Amino acid sequence: MSLSSPTSPIQPQPGLLIALLGAESTGKSVLAQGLSQALEQATGLRCTTVPEYLRAWCDQHGRTPLASEQLDIARMQAAHIDAAAQTHQLVVCDTTPVMTAVYSQLLFQDSSLWPEALAFQRRCSLTLVTALDLPWVADGMQRDGPxxxxxxxxxxxxGLIQAGLSWSVVSGSGAARLESALNAVSPLLMKRHGVPAMPARGLFTRLDERQANLPAWQWLCEKCDVPECEHQSLRLAQKLA
Incomplete structure (x- = not known):
């Protein structure tokens, strides 16, 4: 009599990560919630938002973190995102460890968090950077000023350029900012690649229509949102500096 090993259960594929990065008071939290809801309505995919862990940390401790506490905060942000990705098909990340690395560099002259943060960022399917076109608003101890x-x-x-990572700029106020984000996300989802448990095609009708209705003249040089164009100009500026 031969013994057969039990069949291993199939592990669900982690969800796609959409990262929202940007300076303070650029609408990341509001945009993350709106984007997650809009994508779930348009696609039928299970979507969720992972909030910024730093906010909860500051509320709990009643202060901003020290330099020695930055790494744990970055890792906890990543852990919360990973946990959400196990039960959702699309995860909108209201910041990632990259932003912790940025602030550690600027506030504490500590660049040691960058390698681990960038390794996490490479796992994100799309990175959105929020523009500085919204008025600065005070919001507790986390914000330093405009x-x-x-x-x-x-x-x-x-940091993203030096790591060879691309992004799309999200600009505009109110509904226009959400539309800007959806315009950037739609091509990713329309490829139908890497999205686990993809629903029936009919659920993507709204994304199809959005993509088809984008005007050919949408991208203007005076307010360029094409990542490749912007990245190239920034690389050139760095070489000339």
Missing amino acids: QVRAPVDAALRQ
Whole structure:
């Protein structure tokens, strides 16, 4: 009599990660919630949002973190995202460890978090960077002031460029900002690659229509959202500096 090993259960494929990165007070949290809801309605996929862990940490401790606490915060952010990806097909990340790396670099002159943060970022299917076109609004102890947004934005983009990672810019206010994000996400989902348990094609009708209705003249040089164009100009500027 031969013994047969029991069949191993099939593990669900982790969900796709859509990362929202950007300086403070650029609408990431509101956009993350709106984007997750809009994508679930348009596709029928199980979508969720993972909030910024730093906010909960500051509320719990009543202060901002020290330099020695940054790594644990970055890793906890990644752990929360990974947990959500086990039970959802699309995960909208309201920041990733990359932003912790940016602030550690600027506030504490510590660049040690970048390698691990970038390794996580490479797992994201799409990175969206929120533009600095919204007015700065105070929000507790986490925010330093409007003067820090430009340096944070510059450090973020420089870090992504040096790592060879691309992104799409999200701009506009209110509904226009959500539309900008959806326009960036739609091509990813329309490829039908890597999305686990893809539902019937009919559920993607709204995304099909959105993509078909985008005007050919949408991308304007004076307000360019094409990642390759923007990245190339930034690389050139760095070489000339």
